[in-house]
Amino acid sequence: MSVGHTGIRGAVLVLNAGSSSLKYQLVHPDTEVVSAEGLCERIGDLGSSITHEQNGTEVTEQIELPDHKTAFERVVALFAEGGIDLATAGLRAVGHRVVHGGRTFFMPTLVTEHVMSEIDRISTLAPLHNPANLIGMRAAGELLPDVPAVVVFDTAFFHGLPDAASTYAIDRGVATLHAIRRYGFHGTSHEYVSAKAAEFLGRPPTELNQIVLHLGNGASASAIRGGQPIDTSMGMTPLQGLVMGTRSGDIDPAVVIHLHRVAKLSAEQIDTLLNKQSGLKGLCGESDFRSVTQLIEQGDASAKLAYDVYVHRLRQYIGAYMLDLGRLDAIVFTAGVGENAAGLRADALAGLENFGIVIDPDRNAVRSKDPRRISADGGTVDVLVVPTNEELAIARQSAAVVAEA
Numbered sequence: 476m477s478v479g480h481t482g483i484r485g486a487v488l489v490l491n492a493g494s495s496s497l498k499y500q501l502v503h504p505d506t507e508v509v510s511a512e513g514l515c516e517r518i519g520d521l522g523s524s525i526t527h528e529q530n531g532t533e534v535t536e537q538i539e540l541p542d543h544k545t546a547f548e549r550v551v552a553l554f555a556e557g558g559i560d561l562a563t564a565g566l567r568a569v570g571h572r573v574v575h576g577g578r579t580f581f582m583p584t585l586v587t588e589h590v591m592s593e594i595d596r597i598s599t600l601a602p603l604h605n606p607a608n609l610i611g612m613r614a615a616g617e618l619l620p621d622v623p624a625v626v627v628f629d630t631a632f633f634h635g636l637p638d639a640a641s642t643y644a645i646d647r648g649v650a651t652l653h654a655i656r657r658y659g660f661h662g663t664s665h666e667y668v669s670a671k672a673a674e675f676l677g678r679p680p681t682e683l684n685q686i687v688l689h690l691g692n693g694a695s696a697s698a699i700r701g702g703q704p705i706d707t708s709m710g711m712t713p714l715q716g717l718v719m720g721t722r723s724g725d726i727d728p729a730v731v732i733h734l735h736r737v738a739k740l741s742a743e744q745i746d747t748l749l750n751k752q753s754g755l756k757g758l759c760g761e762s763d764f765r766s767v768t769q770l771i772e773q774g775d776a777s778a779k780l781a782y783d784v785y786v787h788r789l790r791q792y793i794g795a796y797m798l799d800l801g802r803l804d805a806i807v808f809t810a811g812v813g814e815n816a817a818g819l820r821a822d823a824l825a826g827l828e829n830f831g832i833v834i835d836p837d838r839n840a841v842r843s844k845d846p847r848r849i850s851a852d853g854g855t856v857d858v859l860v861v862p863t864n865e866e867l868a869i870a871r872q873s874a875a876v877v878a879e880a
């Protein structure tokens with residue numbers, strides 16, 4: 476982390492509350508200056524801690540954090556110790572990342588009691604995430620009552636997916652009753668990165684067909700035609716699609732039935748198995764991509780298989796989206812793995828010369844925080860690495876909502 480301490484007036488405090496974590500960043504939507512950021516971990520558990528960086532100094536403290544409110548109180552105090560009184564600093568907004576907007580929300584929205592009760596209602600679709608987001612909202616509302624709060628939904632960008640892409644082929648009555656459809660996630664990142672890619676290429680987004688590959692701990696792919704997504708790999712929840720750190724991604728739905736009927740696992744146990752003990756972790760014991768790579772270098776066969784399954788699935792989505800788009804202009808890698816793992820990028824696109832996709836090994840090996848092209852000259856498809864910045868995107872969207880209010 477590298478943050479400074481200037482220009483706080485007009486900044487936005489971006490909060491991303493998970494079930495046991497609270498990630499935050501104080502960022503100015505116009506200057507892009509990050510004044511402070513941090514992470515509270517293991518909230519409600521033993522061994523909770525806060526890492527906070529402000530004025531170029533990072534502090535980590537082991538501190539009991541029984542709930543999100545206590546965590547946020549401590550965060551506010553840490554800001555004050557570093558010279559920022561959040562309540563009087565002239566913040567433009569608190570911007571909350573909310574995972575699931577269901578069928579109700581698809582625009583950044585000013586927080587009201589009614590909005591919070593709607594987010595609560597949607598919680599059945601995201602039982603691990605939305606309740607945590609709400610707790611974060613309430614904590615911030617109590618401690619910073621005079622700062623407008625805005626919610627930005629992870630599903631929003633994919634709201635207008637074509638029906639053919641968003642509809643599951645199950646009984647329509649059941650699907651409608653229970654709001655079962657493909658929503659898509661990581662929308663803030665896919666939107667931000669695809670816009671940045673167009674900017675980098677110097678072309679209007681409306682003219683570009685792109686495949687965006689957001690590969691972090693969670694991972695998702697999207698096909699974007701002229702700035703609008705036409706398909707994405709995550710579904711009703713962030714479990715569907717690509718192989719992830721701890722999530723299985725696509726499996727035969729009958730596996731779930733089998734696990735229940737034959738292996739006698741409960742719904743809770745299956746949920747945990749597929750969300751927390753699968754993906755790379757399930758296959759080789761490690762969820763972190765760097766650790767998987769290290770194991771492969773040591774000759775670990777399970778890690779090699781995990782990697783091969785990961786790449787195989789990724790290539791399947793790339794292939795499907797190439798066909799969906801018809802004409803492909805750019806493939807864009809982003810997030811922790813996508814921005815850093817050059818070998819994975821090369822393997823994901825190996826042997827696609829006939830489709831105009833050729834990676835330049837020297838460009839691919841460059842490490843940088845800036846958007847860059849890694850394809851060779853002469854190919855018809857630009858392959859890019861574009862670092863994502865969900866916090867900045869949330870800050871900008873929050874500021875825009877407040878300006879309109």
Ligand code: ADP
Nearest residue numbers: 690691692693762763764765810811812815816
């Ligand atoms: P999150 O989904 O939690 O935001 P990130 O986007 O930070 O995740 O991505 C985390 C993943 O990125 C981890 O699997 C990590 O191993 C991987 N990663 C980070 N740096 C590198 C690197 N230099 N090489 C390969 N993988 C990396």
